[in-house]
Ligand SMILES: CC(C)(COP(=O)(O)OP(=O)(O)OC[C@H]1O[C@@H](n2cnc3c(N)ncnc32)[C@H](O[C@H]2O[C@H](COP(=O)(O)OP(=O)(O)OP(=O)(O)O)[C@@H](O)[C@H]2O)[C@@H]1O)[C@@H](O)C(=O)NCCC(=O)NCCS
């Protein structure tokens with residue numbers, strides 16, 4: 001009997017995509033210092049979330065991401081059968097998340113965004129640019145899942161009150177916050193030699209400059225959203241997270257958003273989506289032995 005099995009482990013495409021999605025969620029949670037969000041320093045504006053819970057929640061979502069990718073391979077094309085299959089798997093994923101977190105909403109928006117992207121990536125592994133994957137994800141998001149419940153969610157409430165576009169519209173438009181803001185800024189800051197963690201923070205800030213984050217609107221109204229968007233722009237204008245002045249502005253933004261109870265959970269999910277697409281674009285989706 002051998003204590004060590006040195007055979008390479010063969011993993012499937014769906015398992016690989018689920019690994020990438022969970023990695024992106026964990027990288028997002030760990031990234032620090034994020035304004036008013038849970039990170040390695042603490043709980044930001046949250047009383048019911050902490051880093052261990054974010055990690056546990058991310059890991060609990062692995063089976064859902066794998067099943068969504070498998071559904072893409074099984075149905076093979078964008079259409080209502082695939083949309084309704086991933087809707088069901090997404091709802092089961094939410095139940096797994098809530099069971100793991102004792103009812104705390106850690107990753108509702110992330111299940112939606114990363115679930116669509118994992119499905120879209122699995123549909124065509126030869127076409128993995130961010131533009132191509134988000135276009136397929138948007139086509140999926142535009143299909144109406146007949147079995148989706150329509151609760152008066154926080155997102156739906158702020159849509160009624162402020163006319164804000166939320167997570168559904170972000171996906172239906174092809175994730176503009178990711179493709180036009182998060183990813184380009186991540187690449188610009190990397191190219192400028194700012195270091196990986198600063199580049200990721202800058203990517204998050206770029207998303208925050210323009211997003212109608214329904215978490216922020218629900219918790220802190222329009223003054224909260226204004227503070228988030230303008231504060232994030234001020235950090236980037238000051239040279240970003242890698243510069244001394246940018247870091248000061250980032251600290252001010254953190255304090256201001258915590259005081260307003262304005263946690264940008266939607267922007268955090270879209271950073272995870274950015275990191276997932278970046279990884280897929282850079283490494284491709286490998287199948288076989290690892
Ligand atoms: C289509 C759905 C996304 C439902 O959308 P809707 O807007 O109706 O629902 P919400 O329940 O409000 O959830 C949306 C979550 O999306 C994130 N988000 C917010 N704004 C945006 C945006 N502009 N673009 C993209 N994403 C956005 C956000 O998720 C994160 O924040 C959550 C934590 O927030 P927090 O305020 O701390 O927590 P709460 O407990 O909610 O409130 P408090 O009491 O504490 O104040 C956390 O989940 C992050 O992930 C929004 O929460 C979709 O969910 C849906 O239809 N699902 C059904 C299943 C399905 O069809 N799946 C498809 C296959 S993938």
Ligand SMILES: Nc1ncnc2[nH]cnc12
Nearest residue numbers: 029037038106265268269
């Ligand atoms: N790091 C984080 N903190 C709070 N809410 C989040 N939703 C997704 N990621 C989050």
